Structure formats: C-alpha cells, structure tokens
Amino acid sequence: MTAPVDSGTAPPEAAPKARREYFIAAMREGIRDAMREDPTVIVMGEDVDRSIIGATRGLIDEFGPTRVRNTPISEATFVGACIGAAAVGLRPVVDLMVGSFVYVAMDQIANQAAKLPYMSGGQVALPIVYFTMSGPSGGSAAQHSENPHPMLMNVAGLKIVMPSTPYDAKGLMHSAIRDPNPVVFFQDAVLGGTKGEVPEPAYQIPLGVADVKRAGTDVTVVAIASQVPRALRVAAELEQDGISVEVIDPRTLVPLDIETILSSVRKTGRLVACDSARLTCSAASEITATVSERAFDALKAAPQRVAWEDVPVPFSPVLEARALADEDDIRAAIRRTLA
Amino acid sequence: MPSDAHVSVEDQVSMLRLMLRIRRFEEMLAHLFKRGRLPGFVHLYMGEEAVAVGACSALRPEDKITSTHRGHGHLIAKGASVDRMMAELFGRVDGYCRGKGGSMHIVDFALGIIGTNGIVGGGIPIGLGAALGDSQLGRDTVTISFFGDGASNQGVFFESMNLAAIWKLPLIFCCENNQYTEWTPTSKLTAGRIADRGASMGIPGVQVDGNDVLAVREAVQAAIDRARAGEGPSLIEAMTYRWHGHNEGEEAFAGDYRPEREQASWRARDPIATFRARLHTDGALTEEQSDAIDAEEAARVEAAVAFAEASPMPDPEEAVQGLFAAVPS
Numbered sequence: 001m002t003a004p005v006d007s008g009t010a011p012p013e014a015a016p017k018a019r020r021e022y023f024i025a026a027m028r029e030g031i032r033d034a035m036r037e038d039p040t041v042i043v044m045g046e047d048v049d050r051s052i053i054g055a056t057r058g059l060i061d062e063f064g065p066t067r068v069r070n071t072p073i074s075e076a077t078f079v080g081a082c083i084g085a086a087a088v089g090l091r092p093v094v095d096l097m098v099g100s101f102v103y104v105a106m107d108q109i110a111n112q113a114a115k116l117p118y119m120s121g122g123q124v125a126l127p128i129v130y131f132t133m134s135g136p137s138g139g140s141a142a143q144h145s146e147n148p149h150p151m152l153m154n155v156a157g158l159k160i161v162m163p164s165t166p167y168d169a170k171g172l173m174h175s176a177i178r179d180p181n182p183v184v185f186f187q188d189a190v191l192g193g194t195k196g197e198v199p200e201p202a203y204q205i206p207l208g209v210a211d212v213k214r215a216g217t218d219v220t221v222v223a224i225a226s227q228v229p230r231a232l233r234v235a236a237e238l239e240q241d242g243i244s245v246e247v248i249d250p251r252t253l254v255p256l257d258i259e260t261i262l263s264s265v266r267k268t269g270r271l272v273a274c275d276s277a278r279l280t281c282s283a284a285s286e287i288t289a290t291v292s293e294r295a296f297d298a299l300k301a302a303p304q305r306v307a308w309e310d311v312p313v314p315f316s317p318v319l320e321a322r323a324l325a326d327e328d329d330i331r332a333a334i335r336r337t338l339a
Numbered sequence: 340m341p342s343d344a345h346v347s348v349e350d351q352v353s354m355l356r357l358m359l360r361i362r363r364f365e366e367m368l369a370h371l372f373k374r375g376r377l378p379g380f381v382h383l384y385m386g387e388e389a390v391a392v393g394a395c396s397a398l399r400p401e402d403k404i405t406s407t408h409r410g411h412g413h414l415i416a417k418g419a420s421v422d423r424m425m426a427e428l429f430g431r432v433d434g435y436c437r438g439k440g441g442s443m444h445i446v447d448f449a450l451g452i453i454g455t456n457g458i459v460g461g462g463i464p465i466g467l468g469a470a471l472g473d474s475q476l477g478r479d480t481v482t483i484s485f486f487g488d489g490a491s492n493q494g495v496f497f498e499s500m501n502l503a504a505i506w507k508l509p510l511i512f513c514c515e516n517n518q519y520t521e522w523t524p525t526s527k528l529t530a531g532r533i534a535d536r537g538a539s540m541g542i543p544g545v546q547v548d549g550n551d552v553l554a555v556r557e558a559v560q561a562a563i564d565r566a567r568a569g570e571g572p573s574l575i576e577a578m579t580y581r582w583h584g585h586n587e588g589e590e591a592f593a594g595d596y597r598p599e600r601e602q603a604s605w606r607a608r609d610p611i612a613t614f615r616a617r618l619h620t621d622g623a624l625t626e627e628q629s630d631a632i633d634a635e636e637a638a639r640v641e642a643a644v645a646f647a648e649a650s651p652m653p654d655p656e657e658a659v660q661g662l663f664a665a666v667p668s
Contacts, residue, residue, distance in 0.1 A: 090472045107461060
C-alpha cells in the first residue's frame with residue numbers, strides 16, 4: 001500500500017494537485033481521525049495542548065481538555081495510568097515526547113503494559129499507543145537521541161511502528177490506535193519536518209505489512225525510518241553505475257513482515273540491513289540473522305549491517321557524524337555485497 | 340471502636356468468614372510450599388487479613404482494586420474463587436490466568452481485580468488509570484490501590500498521588516504497613532509517617548489500626564464517600580504485621596531478623612481472634628457457629644487443592660500463544 005502516484009495519463013495542468021503534508025501533521029491527522037470515530041480515544045502527555053513537537057497540536061480545540069490531557073513530568077506514572085485506563089475501556093494515546101524518555105517509564109512499558117495481557121491468560125486487551133519522536137536530530141546528544149526500538153522488540157508484547165513517510169505515518173497511526181494491543185510508534189526526529197503526499201480523508205495501513213519503496217534486482221536494502229530516504233538516495237545514485245537496488249521499508253518491526261524481505265533476498269541474493277540504532281542487537285541484526293537462517297542458500301554474498309557505533313550519541317557534530325550511519329555507510333555496504 | 344452500628348451483623352459475619360478463608364488458604368500454601376508441591380515462590384498474607392477484608396467490604400462489586408506481590412488476601416476479599424486461585428498457583432489450565440501468571444499475577448477483571456503485581460509499587464499507576472478511565476466514562480466507581488510500606492518509597496507513589504490530586508480522581512491509596520521492607524525494618528528506610536505523605540498535595544491521610552477490620556472499613560468507607568462525592572483521592576496507612584517472611588522459604592537465606600518479642604506481641608493481636616471474640620461478646624455469633632464457619636473455610640481450601648490437582652496442565656503450546664489480541668477485521 002503506497003501513496004498513489006500520478007498515472008501520467010492526464011495532462012499535468014489538469015491533474016489535481018496532490019495534497020502534501022508534513023510528517024508530524026500526518027501523524028496528527030491519524031490521531032484526529034481515530035478520535036473522531038471513537039469517543040474513548042484520549043491523548044495524554046506533557047504539553048499535549050501546545051504540542052511542542054506538533055503531533056497533537058490543535059486537538060484540544062476540537063476535542064477539549066478531558067480528551068487531551070496535559071500531564072506532569074511523571075513518565076512512569078502516566079504511561080502506567082494508561083494501562084488502567086485501557087483496562088476499563090479507554091484507548092489512550094500517549095506522547096512520550098523524546099525516545100530517550102522511554103527508559104524513565106521502562107517498568108510500566110516492559111513489565112506492565114507488555115505483559116499484563118499475556119500473563120492474565122488473555123483476560124484483558126490493552127489498546128494503547130505510546131508515540132514519541134526519537135533518534136538523533138543533530139546535536140541533541142546522548143540523552144535525547146535514543147532509538148529504543150531494539151530493546152522493545154525484545155520485550156514481547158509490544159507492537160512497534162516506525163514509518164518513513166508522511167503517508168505511512170497517518171495510516172499506521174490510525175491502525176495503531178484501533179489495534180487492541182499496546183503499540184509503540186516512533187517518529188524519527190529527522191523525518192518530522194519532511195513532506196509527502198497525504199490524502200485528507202481517513203485511511204488505515206495495516207501493521208505488519210512492509211512496503212517496497214523502490215524495486216530492484218541486484219541488492220535488497222532493508223531500511224528503517226530515516227535510513228529509508230538515505231537508502232533511496234543511494235539507490236538512485238547507484239543506478240547510474242548500473243546497480244539495481246531494491247529498498248524495503250518494514251514500517252513495523254513487530255510484527256515484522258519477514259516474508260517480503262525473504263522473497264526479495266531470494267530474488268537479489270544480497271542483503272544490506274540499515275537501522276537507525278546501535279549495531280548490537282539492532283533490528284538490522286535481527287533481520288540479518290533471520291535472513292541468514294532462512295534464505296542462506298539464496299545468498300551470493302555475506303549480509304551487511306549498517307547501524308550506529310556502539311557508543312552513546314555524542315554532541316559535537318563531527319563526533320556525532322562518526323558515530324551514526326549515513327549514506328556513505330549504506331553505499332559502502334552495498335558495494336561490499338557486490339565485490 | 341465499638342461494635343459497629345453501620346455494619347450489619349450479617350456483614351460482620353461475612354467479613355469474619357473471608358478473613359478465615361484467607362488465613363486457611365495461606366496456611367495451606369505454607370504447608371504445600373514446605374513440601375515442594377508449589378512451583379515458584381509465594382508471599383503470604385497471614386496477620387494482615389483485616390486490611391483486605393475491611394477495605395474490600397466497603398466496595399461495590401463494580402469497584403476496582405490493584406494489588407501487590409502479597410495479593411492473595413485482596414483477591415479473596417474481592418470475591419475471587421479459591422479454586423481458580425489454587426489452580427493458578429499449581430500452574431494448571433483452570434487457574435485464573437491458565438497457568439501463565441502464578442501467585443503474583445492473578446487477576447479477575449470481571450470482579451474488578453485489575454492487577455496484582457510482581458513489581459513493588461507497579462500497580463499504583465495502574466489503579467490511578469482505572470480511576471481516570473472509570474470517571475471519564477461516567478461511572479460512579481472507585482478504585483483502591485493496595486501497596487505496602489516498601490512501595491511508599493517508590494517514585495510512582497508520589498507521582499500518582501500528585502496526578503490523582505490534580506485530576507481529583509476517585510482513588511484510595513491503601514498502604515499496608517506490615518513493618519518490613521523485604522528483610523529490613525521499614526522504620527530504618529522510611530522518613531516520617533507514610534500517612535502524612537499526601538498532605539502537601541492536599542490529600543487527606545489517616546493512620547488506622549490495620550488489625551481491626553471494622554476500623555479499616557470505617558476509614559476506607561470515609562475515603563470512598565469522599566471519592567464518590569468527587570472530592571478526590573485519600574491515603575490510608577493501615578498498621579499491621581506480616582506473620583510470615585517476605586517469602587516462604589526465606590529461612591534458607593534471611594536468618595533471624597525479626598525479634599521474637601515483636602512477633603509475639605503482634606500475634607497476640609491476631610486480627611481474626613480479636614474480631615471473633617468481639618462477635619462472640621456482642622452475641623453476633625456463638626463459638627460453635629464461628630468454629631463451624633472456620634471448619635467450612637478450611638474445607639473449602641482443601642477442596643480448592645483437590646480442584647487444582649484435578650485440573651490438567653496447560654498444553655505446552657499455550658506458552659507461545661496469546662501474546663497479542665487479534666485485530667478485528
């Protein structure tokens with residue numbers, strides 16, 4: 001399910017101009033659409049009325065202060081309160097503001113929200129969305145640059161959404177809020193201000209379905225969040241050298257659409273997995289391991305991982321650039337598979 | 340306090356029955372644990388029965404509770420079936436959680452028991468959320484969040500009091516002060532009175548004799564009345580004593596840490612014996628009648644063991660099922 005593309009059959013001047021929106025605004029529309037269809041959906045978090053990052057800005061005007069609740073800076077408690085609220089019939093959508101703050105609420109996320117449905121023998125479903133801006137944004141330093149999705153993938157009991165386009169962000173947000181399970185939705189910090197096509201009417205994108213962002217035949221690049229536009233730029237560039245790169249965006253890491261990735265690798269014989277996270281136990285590591293187990297005979301070269309160095313994200317721009325993974329790393333990894 | 344005019348004799352007898360059910364259930368678990376018949380480990384509630392029963396007796400069926408790692412008493416007091424509890428403790432398919440939860444995770448959402456908890460203090464925000472959800476959905480229900488003196492030093496306790504106060508939620512913070520934070524006297528770890536910890540947030544706090552079931556009920560009833568009137572949360576610190584260790588089997592590693600004299604003085608104030616004697620004195624029950632109730636509850640617990648033993652083990656494949664609820668199409 002991709003953004004509709006201009007078929008090219010109508011003359012350009014007659015084509016309706018595609019509506020373009022910022023990633024953050026697309027998330028907000030997904031939340032708004034879910035709130036309109038279901039009065040039990042509420043939003044809470046720090047400053048959600050003004051919404052400094054923007055995903056809930058203006059919602060208080062339409063839905064009022066009982067459905068858009070500013071909380072004190074008590075992440076563990078408001079994250080936990082959503083569990084009780086969901087258990088008795090609300091569908092809370094929680095703004096955690098910055099991905100690094102997930103750790104403040106880790107007990108309530110990992111020990112409580114993720115586990116209560118399973119350990120109660122299925123007595124309760126917890127329809128909660130925890131969303132946050134996350135990942136490096138340029139000089140945000142060690143405690144505002146985390147991407148904790150690899151840790152949360154290992155918790156069991158959390159669905160994890162990590163889109164790369166405004167179109168996907170809107171449709172996945174709506175599906176995440178409708179989902180009867182706890183979902184963590186990561187908005188990559190560097191994608192928040194990107195624009196893309198976003199239709200105004202409500203629509204949903206199912207969790208667990210990857211999207212082939214670019215078709216190719218020589219190398220499969222699986223890219224997550226902000227690595228997707230980087231991979232697409234590298235792919236366009238390598239096309240000049242006659243290298244055909246397929247770029248797959250899993251869009252959700254739990255559930256992970258491994259079949260789409262496997263069938264691509266069976267076609268190309270090569271895998272580069274690009275994460276926006278530290279290398280050790282990254283989503284890229286998990287994807288690489290699974291592909292190695294299940295499609296080993298299709299591989300023509302050793303799979304490559306592109307991820308951050310295993311250090312906290314440093315502040316100084318030169319240090320940050322050294323620690324993170326950029327287009328040069330992706331290009332080099334692709335070339336290694338072709339060497 | 341005198342024999343309570345607000346609580347009918349019938350209700351008082353029911354309360355005695357529930358306290359006895361808890362005591363016999365916990366004694367049975369101690370017995371089974373010693374013989375290696377329980378998987379895992381258990382934290383027992385003997386000595387604290389008046390808190391759970393006094394508090395839950397003031398609730399309506401649709402009211403909610405969150406509980407703790409020492410939760411069997413709260414579950415029984417809120418109406419849980421000892422058969423299904425015992426089956427869960429044996430890891431059987433007829434257990435409340437089909438064997439996936441165990442002692443510290445038994446819940447029954449239909450009874451308003453929305454969480455016990457293996458994390459000290461972990462249930463307090465969840466109770467807060469239930470109170471928020473119920474009030475937002477227009478229900479006239481209240482939530483009691485039970486926690487221990489140890490949990491009173493967790494950050495979420497303070498955070499939850501603050502949120503409950505600013506949102507005026509129908510929530511009762513019920514602290515069972517059983518004098519020990521795991522293996523250390525709470526007095527060495529805890530500054531000031533726990534009951535006073537909500538004062539700066541405008542939350543009324545009372546300390547109550549946690550071994551007096553009617554006193555607990557009265558304090559909780561006042562907090563419930565306040566909550567239902569829309570006046571917000573209350574804090575109750577029930578002073579009681581844990582007769583057994585932090586967990587069964589601790590003698591293997593914990594050593595002697597509770598003075599004999601201290602234990603004896605609390606046992607002399609057994610909440611069940613005291614209440615029973617009062618009912619006899621008041622003429623509410625004869626000794627024969629209370630003995631008969633006790634025998635019935637002991638038999639009920641014996642039957643629960645038989646029920647649990649007769650229940651099949653879960654299919655091992657259930658371990659890898661039920662992680663997520665199905666998404667409606």
